Amino acid sequence: MTIQDTIAADGILLQTSNLTMRFGGVVAVSDVSLTLRELELRCLIGPNGAGKSTFFKMLTGQLKPSTGAISFRGAPIAGDDPHAIARRGIGIKTQVPNVFDGLSVREHIWLAARRQHLDRRANDIVASVLDRIRMTHLAGAQVGRLSHGQRQWVEIGMVIAGDPDLILLDEPAAGMTHDEVLRTAEIIRDINQTKALIVVEHDMQFIRMIAKTVTVFNQGAVLVENTVDAVLADQRVRDVYLGKKVH
Numbered sequence: 326m327t328i329q330d331t332i333a334a335d336g337i338l339l340q341t342s343n344l345t346m347r348f349g350g351v352v353a354v355s356d357v358s359l360t361l362r363e364l365e366l367r368c369l370i371g372p373n374g375a376g377k378s379t380f381f382k383m384l385t386g387q388l389k390p391s392t393g394a395i396s397f398r399g400a401p402i403a404g405d406d407p408h409a410i411a412r413r414g415i416g417i418k419t420q421v422p423n424v425f426d427g428l429s430v431r432e433h434i435w436l437a438a439r440r441q442h443l444d445r446r447a448n449d450i451v452a453s454v455l456d457r458i459r460m461t462h463l464a465g466a467q468v469g470r471l472s473h474g475q476r477q478w479v480e481i482g483m484v485i486a487g488d489p490d491l492i493l494l495d496e497p498a499a500g501m502t503h504d505e506v507l508r509t510a511e512i513i514r515d516i517n518q519t520k521a522l523i524v525v526e527h528d529m530q531f532i533r534m535i536a537k538t539v540t541v542f543n544q545g546a547v548l549v550e551n552t553v554d555a556v557l558a559d560q561r562v563r564d565v566y567l568g569k570k571v572h
């Protein structure tokens with residue numbers, strides 16, 4: 326490694342190099358090289374089937390890349406098992422619900438914190454996570470009685486309770502009311518004060534609320550990477566969303 330490489334590597338949290346995932350003849354992710362800096366908030370967009378979920382699954386170890394590399398804080402992690410990757414500091418909220426209706430909000434956050442920390446530390450973390458997801462007043466409520474948006478915030482709380490350095494959120498605003506979307510954007514901006522995030526989202530208004538840089542996937546590859554405004558004005562992006570509203 327040259328001195329220039331060392332300087333360039335400074336401040337980089339995550340880097341993928343030529344990351345590729347093939348399923349038989351389908352190339353779900355093709356040659357994706359993406360760099361995320363410390364405390365960056367990146368939005369990933371792209372039409373259905375563009376490869377966003379597959380990309381996330383490789384970052385978390387759920388899928389072993391066909392080829393290419395992933396480095397997190399300079400360490401190679403591609404193909405490591407999900408527990409090892411979580412321990413290194415990558416947390417994810419998927420679209421698959423991960424809550425138990427009969428447990429309270431506090432119990433969910435405590436269990437998530439307890440996985441990483443001792444009991445005493447877990448109790449402190451619970452209070453701060455409840456505050457961050459704006460749910461202190463609902464700490465004792467059973468999750469089964471909450472609205473869809475509130476359940477999503479509990480899941481975000483469970484991820485931050487593990488204290489990861491990088492948080493992956495897969496469509497956090499899907500199915501939410503307008504007010505819930507606003508609150509979610511506020512929560513994400515707040516989390517971004519101390520954590521890096523990659524957020525997959527389809528809701529462009531929501532992306533405008535949170536994003537600085539947007540990476541657009543299409544057919545498994547990176548089509549464009551630029552500021553929100555530049556991406557939304559890009560004819561290539563409009564073309565891949567043909568027939569759909571992009572802003």
Ligand SMILES: Nc1ncnc2c1ncn2[C@@H]1O[C@H](COP(=O)(O)OP(=O)(O)OP(=O)(O)O)[C@@H](O)[C@H]1O
Nearest residue numbers: 348351352353371372373374375376377378379380
């Ligand atoms: N396990 C699998 N086996 C075979 N093909 C797969 C598998 N997982 C994903 N694919 C294919 O890979 C491509 C990318 O899918 P992926 O789910 O990553 O896209 P996406 O951008 O997340 O889409 P969406 O926005 O609809 O969630 C699609 O063509 C999909 O059918």
